[in-house]
Amino acid sequence: MGSEIIIIPAIFIGLPWLILHYITRWKTAATLTGDDERLIEDLYDLSRRVEDRLNTVERILAADAPNWRALAADPLSTGLEDRSDNENLRRIK
Template identity: 40%
Template sequence: MSTMVFFFVPTVIFLTVVVPMWLILHYWTRARLNKGLSADERQHLEEALALAERLEQRVATLETILDSEHAGWRTARDDDRERRA
C-alpha cells in the first residue's frame, strides 16, 4: 500500500500543478510567436496593396479619358438606370 501512495501522490501533484502550468505557458508562447504576420504573409499583403494602387490608377486614367471624350458618361449611366427601374 505504501508503494502505491508513493507513486500516487507525486502523480496527482504533477497532474494538478505541473501539467496545467506547462499547457498554459506552451499556448502563451505560441500565441506570442503567431502575433504578427509572417514574412511570406507580409510580402503577399504588400503585393496586393501594390496591385490595388495600380488598379486605382488605371480606373482614374479611364475616368479621365471618358471625361474628355464623352463628357456626360456619368450622368448617362445614372439616367439609364432610372429608365430601367
C-alpha cells in the same frame, strides 16, 4: 504513495507548462507572419495599379465624352434602357 509521486509533479509542473504553452500559441497566432505581410503589400500594390488604370480610363472617357458621368448616373436619359423595365424593377423592390 506511488501515485502521489506522479500526481504532484503533474499538477505543479505539467499543468502550468500546458497553460503557458497555449498562451504563447494564442499570442503568436494573433500576429502577422512574413507571408501575411507580403500578401498585404502585394494586394496594396495591386489596388494602387487598379486605381491608376481606373483614373486613366476616366481621363480617356472625359476626353471622348465629357458628359459620360451624367449618362452613367441616369441611363434612362440616353434612351438605351426601357422605362417600363425600370418601373417593373421599382415595383419588385
